[in-house]
Amino acid sequence: MNEKQLGKYFKYDDGNIWLVENDRDNMKLEYRAKKIISSVKSTYQQIDIVELYDFGKCLVLDGAVQSTVLDGYIYNEMISHIPLVTHDKPQDVLIIGGGDCGVANEVLKYENVRKVDFVEIDELVARECIKHIPEIAGTTSKDSRVNFIFADGVKFVEDKKGCYDVILVDSSDPIGPAVQLFSREFYENVKKCLKEGGVMACQSQSPIFNKDILKNTYGILNELYPIVRPYTAVVPSYPGGMWSFTLASLKNDPLKADTSKLKPNTKYINEEIFQSCFKLSNMFKESLK
Ligand code: SAM
DSSP states (O other): OOGGGSOTTEEEETTEEEEEEEEETTEEEEEEEEEEEEEEEOSSOEEEEEEETTTEEEEEETTEEEEETTTHHHHHHHHHHHHHHHSSSOOEEEEEEOTTSHHHHHHTTOTTOOEEEEEESOHHHHHHHHHHOHHHHTTGGGOTTEEEEESOHHHHGGGOOSOEEEEEEEOOSSSGGGGGGGSHHHHHHHHHHEEEEEEEEEEOOOTTTOHHHHHHHHHHHHHHOSEEEEEEEEOTTSTTSEEEEEEEESSOOGGGOOGGGSOSOOSSOOHHHHHHTTOOOHHHHHHHO
């Protein structure tokens, strides 16, 4: 591939290919790439699968790194195991977004789970990740409990009532089709989709750079649910490293969860992490106000 053939999110520098993530006006992150494995444009976004130095293979959507082999499991385990263990007996799970299939792969570790409705707007993201990054997608495509639904998650939750024990919103940044995944109306519909005692969790962006989104997400969920617990993990490939998640529950408090129910075949989460991830810094608490 020569310089002219490189897509808009890549550049050549001194004989090397660099992926340039234009995170915000004042910050660009550059990753040295070994090779660009595939590049396709869907109706919704530019999808690149790239092998990076240090981070390994990764999914890049519109120039933004979504999930890397080096650290994607941290995010995937944190957004899934915490709500699954908080729930008494999760059987029916809905995932919205999550095209790299990493979150679904974690959910499937729980034998109680009998059905996973996986609602991803962009079929090509799932296809590309299943084909090129099995380290992240795992066994998702081969597990008969997974029901792939290629549709807009915002519309999907509009007319459902009381069908899921756990709902995970694994969205991309609030840009394009993901904007509405951060709206009040969407979260109200998600709540209606939960069964009694249901639990939902979403990624609520960087507590350093996206305080407004974190505050807004927490504020909305706090009005809708009796129990809302934000938590954090460090994911080096996300801008700023520290990332936030927000869990909202109709009955069970994750602070009182039986953490021995955690599946042992994880790389990051364990009982200590489960208990400590809800401890928030003063800065974080301040940004929730
Ligand atoms: N964990 C990673 C992160 O936070 O960067 C990966 C998130 S996953 C790749 C996000 C997925 O959400 C994308 O595949 C995107 O196509 C999907 N998505 C965006 N808007 C959506 C919508 N309205 N309904 C369903 N899926 C949507």
